Amino acid sequence: MSYSLKPWLLSAVGSIILLNSAQSTAGDTDIKLIAEQPGFYDLIAKHPVAQKIADNGKWVEGPACIAPDTLIYSDVKRNEVMSWSEKDGLKSWLSPADYQNGHAVDAEGRVIAASHGKRAVVRREHDGSWTTLIDSWQGKRFHSPNDVAVAPDGAIWFTDPKFGILSKEESDGTGKPEIEGEFVYRYDPAVKKLSKMNTPDLYTPNGLAFSPDGKLLYVSDAQLGHDVNNKSLQHRIMVYPVNAQQTGEGRVFTEVSPGVPDGIKVDTKGNVWTSSEDGVQVFSPAGKRLGKVLIPAKATANLALCTDAQNRNWMYVTATDRVLRVPVLVKGADTLHK
Template identity: 45%
Template sequence: MRDLVIPICRLEKLFEDCLWAEGPAYMAGADCVVWSDIPNNRILQWVEGLGTRPLVSVSNYANGNTIDREGRLVSCEHQSRSVVRREHNGSRTVLASHFEGKRLNSPNDIVVRSDGSIWFTDPTYGILTDYEGERAEPEQEGCNVYRLDPETGELRAVVRSMVKPNGLAFSPDEDRLYVSDTGVSHLDGGPHHILAFDLNEQGLPENERVFAEISPGVPDGFRVDEFGNIWSSSGNGVQVFSPEGDFLGRIAVPEAVSNLTFGGPKNNRLFITATTSLYAIYVGVRGATRREVL
């Protein structure tokens, strides 16, 4: 862990006053961080030296966010039960809302692969109560991981075996997909682990296996650094695991961590959403970046 953290760097609290902070994403073009305050139905934006402002005042209870290859914000909305993209002109495009003719549950977390495909998880958290969305009966038979081709609109369920799929990320070479299952939140003895999948020649996940278990708390969201280490949320801070699944250490955070992302001009600043707040700390590595597609 000594090579991953910088002893003289301290954890900074950049903002508080959220009800449940989630889904941080770094927008390199604007050098800012955006994240969701789900129960307050808003997406916030933090800029160095300027502070925080609402980016989207009515977010449809957005949760996970990511940035696509064109620098556009792509979000998972609980209330609309859809994945949406915010265009450069400010308009909103719905990318996915139904699968096999039925409404999605409540898209949760999201990533974009180098080929432009959008991958997201779809547990039922946003339709269980009115606190983070709108209570409703699920129409899907299960909680799946999906792959969306934004060019054709094809939506494919690529993982159907999980209880409550949540965070997800790719290895630096994009040959491996990681997805967390936080089913323990509503199932006694349920999973609180990160699964690993190999991606076959068609780019589809196979060879499912447990990569690491998270305790206390759950692996709500996580990111991968340039060396393939996993930086995961937990109940006692950010827990770090090697590519082989060995526990390396943790960064203590005074609130339960929900999610995190790498950012900053050098991609070496870790931005952390934790319950009511946004935190940041400089670390000794850079976040993994998408490969260039020729």
């Protein structure tokens, strides 16, 4: 059973707020929608039923669809990557997993992973073996690569904050930072060239995603995650024009609260979907918040927008100890890049 409250007008901000709830059934879970702009319901139905895929993780992250009907995600603190499909259910996909975090899939269908344990970006080959693609910058080891995205030209972009290396639960606990600062990098596997992005206004890069045409790069700045009591730290999404192998001058796309933006995805209409403490927030290409999907968990870490073999669109959400599947009405922009 589902219900909705009558909308009311918030004159102070000029927004219409609607709350909807999907009642739990076996295998389902409660979520609530807050629509702040009418266009929100062009992206997600008013009464979605969220399916609970898992609820016993330690800290789940890095969801990615490696096939139309197969999801993988990291349980970072358990040092394991899980897989799920309607056919096979929930299974261990990689264990131990070198504390993998974010995942992406390249044009050849190979999984690209950000590995805290390896302090590297790694790739799963077609024979099941893993290749370390890059693990250092100018002779200094990365901190703990966090998230990855594959650009339309095949280059691998990734973030390297210190979260993993500073956590004894998300790495082997023995590493020390060697690079001053936290950065975004671009690695071209075709020519094995690594470039560090010039982003002086980006303090703690975390999630990242490209616009549908690949000309804009969105990066979450999760600086507040280092000290949640220091309200002067950043909790925003930056956007950069992509000029060949480098980023241009960035600007603030939006601030995100409560909590920090972590994983982000872009849909084919150019809307930006970001995780936050209270769930998933959706912003228009102009940076106006369209609405929220409130997730019943301590914090939401990441999400994936996937299309299955029946052409149904889903949002997979990793939130603290649980993984949810929510039907949506739009495809992820990365489907255009494959």
